[in-house]
Amino acid sequence: MAYANPDVLVSAAWVLEHLKDPKVRIIEVDVDPKQYHAGHIPGAIGLDWTKDLQDPVQRDIPTKEHLETLLGSRGVSHEHTIVLYGDASNWFAAYGFWLLKLYGHKDVRLLDGGRSKWLATESLPMTNEVPSYPPTTYKAQALDLTYRARVVEALEASQKAKAAGAQLVDVRSPDEFSGKVIAPPGMTETAQRAGHIPGAVSVPWGSAVNQDGTFKSADELRQIYVEGKGLKAETPTVAYCRIGERSSHTWFVLKYLLGFKNVKNYDGSWTEYGSMIGVPIERDVR
Amino acid sequence: MHSSPENRVRSDAGRPDLDARVFESVLDMLPSEANPTPLVRLQRLVPPGSTLYAKLEWMNPFGSVKDRAAWEMLRDLEERGQLGEAKPGRGVVEPTSGNTGLSLAALASMRGYGMRAVVPSKVPDEKKALLRLAGAEVDVTTDALCPLPGSEDGAIGLARTYARAQGDKYVMPNQYENQANARAHERTTGPEIWRQTAGRVTHVFTALGTVGTATGLARYLRKQNPDVKIIAVQPSPGHDVPGLRNVSELSVSKLFDPSLISEILEIPHELAYTRAAELFRREGLRAGPSSGLIFEGARRVAERDGVGLGVMIFCDDVFKYVSSMRKHLPELGKFNVEGE
Known part of the structure; x- marks a missing residue:
């Protein structure tokens, strides 16, 4: 079995061939923005998720205007093929992918294996030179919420999950799912309560990747998500984590690699859900 | 440097x-x-x-067994022309939170090289301060959230990145792979x-x-x-x-x-x-x-x-x-x- 949409993944060899391709813009988004500044793929633009990929004031994704100004000023147009990559097996690269899809960017791809795969190959070039491209006018589409779940939809999915009318995938670590911890140690973004959304299935994000950070094969993924966890491609699905980046990764896997029909990323995730008053929570650890 | x-x-x-x-x-x-x-x-x-x-x-001299490996690795880099007169302006970068960092920082400084230590954030501030005290620049990396088993952590990745992308400024001794250790x-x-x-x-x-x-x-x-x-x-x-x-x-x-x-x-x-x-x-x-x-x-x-x-x-x-x-x-x- 092949990936449902193999075109959304590119290899390091593909990127190497397109380093100077004017139709391609390579963008790095890391959990830790220091990584980009120390070194990156030649010509890659660096985006900082903390500043560039969220609304600077309210807790939300960036507005259309914010995204247009950001990408236009960095020389990215809506016609470009955008290749995203980053640390932690592409967590925030996948978040960037999701965000660009919400705003209708046509051709977005992920570098399979992310920055660690590139770094592991000594012969591939790296630089710390920050590129400068002539500014463009980036035209985003109106925000399309097909792939975004808000808390209401998460609650709905939780209700419907009882009768198998929806499925919720919790991609956090087992200790976060069970309620042993609210967030991994040292994290500043946290919630008031520990546990998970009732009806959610626990499939940690890392289930989808090999040790070198590349995605597992379609057969392996099917084995894990479909046969192993009983998730169905036709059932409406909501993925969530703590702040929405690890679940973007799983959203990408379910939608593009396994071809699930209706998958949404709940970007409010546990920091929102676990802080709300009166919503039901399941917890295995007391 | x-x-x-x-x-x-x-x-x-x-x-x-x-x-x-x-x-x-x-x-x-x-x-x-x-x-x-x-x-x-x-x-x-x-x-x-x-x-x-x-x-x-x-x-x-710098308080641990790691002085031995740090010194041998620096001398080895000098002998192989990877540090010193053959590479003016080049220093070392190493992912380390402990004794190796301290030894490398002190010895590099004695030999006239800069040292950048890349340290995971869970390391106590005292140790980060000690590294700075010994003359190192310190980069703190985010600890991995539910990391993949066997995957490289952020500190190793960042140190490797410096050595790869800024080879004129940094060489990485890499105590885990360096036979000089x-x-x-x-x-x-x-x-x-x-x-x-x-x-x-x-x-x-x-x-x-x-x-x-x-x-x-x-x-x-x-x-x-x-x-x-x-x-x-x-x-x-x-x-x-x-x-x-x-x-x-x-x-x-x-x-x-x-x-x-x-x-x-x-x-x-x-x-x-x-x-x-x-x-x-x-x-x-x-x-x-x-x-x-x-x-x-x-x-x-x-x-x-x-x-x-x-x-x-x-x-x-x-x-x-x-x-x-x-x-x-x-x-x-x-x-x-x-x-x-």
């Missing part, structure tokens, strides 16, 4: 007077067969019929022990981290006497003993050669702390937690088999670990102003 030759402290500035312990440069204090770190015999905590000596690696112990630790015990050593007890110590000294000592037992002591899984690895974590080291190790003992990690405290109180040895663990391993083998003449590599002293010691031995941290 400042690697001009006139800025560089030489290691052969003058012949040290080892009897009077007068050195023309701190680099002359670095250990060698002629200038070994002390061996001290344990008096009270040894099972009857056995003899155990501690090799006090905290007597190295093991060679340091083959050249110094092994011969020192052989000389200090007049060839009577029967057992060496050491910990496993990068595995440079065990591999290097075993290579030397086995050549002198194939019957010398090299016993590695490791903490139980899930431990928090700084600098050590459980065998399940050893895949990160390319220096691990199981054929050189006679036996690997797994010790409950809590004993690292309680034994370290006993060593200080009963033997006057201010041993750090990894030394506590090594001592417990040696003590068990002495009880089980008897040990003719055992040497324990005590990696460093307890002064850097006061907060860890307080965590594991709560009685250390309770103070009552009004008196107990």
Whole structure:
């Protein structure tokens, strides 16, 4: 079995061939923005998720205007093929992918294996030179919420999950799912309560990747998500984590690699859900 | 970075007077067969019929066994033209949160090179400050959230990135893969022990981290006497003993050669702390937690088999670990102003 949409993944060899391709813009988004500044793929633009990929004031994704100004000023147009990559097996690269899809960017791809795969190959070039491209006018589409779940939809999915009318995938670590911890140690973004959304299935994000950070094969993924966890491609699905980046990764896997029909990323995730008053929570650890 | 030759402290500035312990440069204090770190015999905590000596690696100029590997790796880079006059302006970058960073920072600075240490955020601020105190630039990386098993952490990735993308400024010694690390112990630790015990050593007890110590000294000592037992002591899984690895974590080291190790003992990690405290109180040895663990391993083998003449590599002293010691031995941290 092949990936449902193999075109959304590119290899390091593909990127190497397109380093100077004017139709391609390579963008790095890391959990830790220091990584980009120390070194990156030649010509890659660096985006900082903390500043560039969220609304600077309210807790939300960036507005259309914010995204247009950001990408236009960095020389990215809506016609470009955008290749995203980053640390932690592409967590925030996948978040960037999701965000660009919400705003209708046509051709977005992920570098399979992310920055660690590139770094592991000594012969591939790296630089710390920050590129400068002539500014463009980036035209985003109106925000399309097909792939975004808000808390209401998460609650709905939780209700419907009882009768198998929806499925919720919790991609956090087992200790976060069970309620042993609210967030991994040292994290500043946290919630008031520990546990998970009732009806959610626990499939940690890392289930989808090999040790070198590349995605597992379609057969392996099917084995894990479909046969192993009983998730169905036709059932409406909501993925969530703590702040929405690890679940973007799983959203990408379910939608593009396994071809699930209706998958949404709940970007409010546990920091929102676990802080709300009166919503039901399941917890295995007391 | 400042690697001009006139800025560089030489290691052969003058012949040290080892009897009077007068050195023309701190680099002359670095250990060698002629200038070994002390061996001290344990008096009270040894099972009857056995003899155990501690090799006090905290007597190295920068306080730990890591001075040896750091110095050998720097010299090796110089000899291969990767540092020094052949590469003006180049310094070193290493992912390290502990002793290696401190040794590298101090030695690099003596030799006129810059040093960048890349440290995971979970490392206590005291250690980060110590690295800066020794002259390093410090980058702190985010700890991995539910990391993939076996994946490289952020600190290793960032350090590699500096070396790859800014090769004019940085070379990465990489203690986990650099054969000079093991060679340091083959050249110094092994011969020192052989000389200090007049060839009577029967057992060496050491910990496993990068595995440079065990591999290097075993290579030397086995050549002198194939019957010398090299016993590695490791903490139980899930431990928090700084600098050590459980065998399940050893895949990160390319220096691990199981054929050189006679036996690997797994010790409950809590004993690292309680034994370290006993060593200080009963033997006057201010041993750090990894030394506590090594001592417990040696003590068990002495009880089980008897040990003719055992040497324990005590990696460093307890002064850097006061907060860890307080965590594991709560009685250390309770103070009552009004008196107990």
